[in-house]
Amino acid sequence: MATHLALVGLPGSGKSTIGRQVARQGGWTFVDADHAIEEQLGCTIRDYFAQHGEAAFRDVEAQVLAGLLQAPRPTVIATGGGAVLRAENRAALRAGSTVFYLQAAPEDIARRLRGDTVRPLMQGVDALPRLQELLKVRGPLYREVAHYVLDTQRHNPNQVARKICMQMDVAGLTGLGSI
Ligand SMILES: Nc1ncnc2c1ncn2[C@@H]1O[C@H](COP(=O)(O)OP(=O)(O)OP(=O)(O)O)[C@@H](O)[C@H]1O
Ligand SMILES: O=C(O)C1=C[C@@H](O)[C@@H](O)[C@H](O)C1
Numbered sequence: 372m373a374t375h376l377a378l379v380g381l382p383g384s385g386k387s388t389i390g391r392q393v394a395r396q397g398g399w400t401f402v403d404a405d406h407a408i409e410e411q412l413g414c415t416i417r418d419y420f421a422q423h424g425e426a427a428f429r430d431v432e433a434q435v436l437a438g439l440l441q442a443p444r445p446t447v448i449a450t451g452g453g454a455v456l457r458a459e460n461r462a463a464l465r466a467g468s469t470v471f472y473l474q475a476a477p478e479d480i481a482r483r484l485r486g487d488t489v490r491p492l493m494q495g496v497d498a499l500p501r502l503q504e505l506l507k508v509r510g511p512l513y514r515e516v517a518h519y520v521l522d523t524q525r526h527n528p529n530q531v532a533r534k535i536c537m538q539m540d541v542a543g544l545t546g547l548g549s550i
């Protein structure tokens with residue numbers, strides 16, 4: 372059975388950027404769970420949230436994530452920042468993938484996202500307290516679900532991706548599908 376590699380962490384922690392690089396370096400398929408959700412929804416996550424609320428969004432997220440973890444091809448999955456909130460997602464991630472928590476301080480993420488136009492909610496003076504609050508609630512859940520915790524602070528995305536590939540090598544998980 373193919374086993375996948377999943378990245379978890381706060382919004383802006385580098386899941387998409389690093390996930391793409393890990394996939395490129397390792398020759399694996401990359402999937403951004405948020406994009407897969409938007410494909411299924413046929414609209415943006417933001418619009419769906421606004422129309423149907425968070426609980427409905429989390430139902431769709433859980434369903435899409437479970438589907439990605441069933442994929443026949445070994446895949447690097449960048450999860451949504453809040454995917455760990457549901458226990459069923461944490462269990463599915465741990466059972467179906469090797470999970471890396473990309474750890475970064477809210478202060479660093481806020482700095483990285485300054486000038487970002489894709490995440491309007493993470494702009495301006497509100498970004499830091501919002502990230503701090505998210506970390507308080509989600510930090511323990513990211514740790515709980517993770518097989519490996521990586522400090523991304525002093526490393527650029529390429530270096531973090533190489534660390535992940537090396538860790539997979541050390542653990543004998545290179546190629547993912549071979550386990
Ligand atoms: N280790 C790093 N050092 C410096 N900048 C980084 C690092 N990792 C990511 N970045 C930058 O931070 C920004 C956010 O990264 P990215 O979009 O990959 O985060 P994400 O976890 O996928 O966010 P989201 O949860 O909102 O999808 C990007 O501009 C990226 O280049
Ligand atoms: O942090 C969150 O709760 C979210 C993060 C995004 O990746 C999306 O999954 C969605 O906007 C929710």
Ligand SMILES: [Mg+2]
Nearest residue numbers: 386387388449
């Ligand atoms: Mg992303």
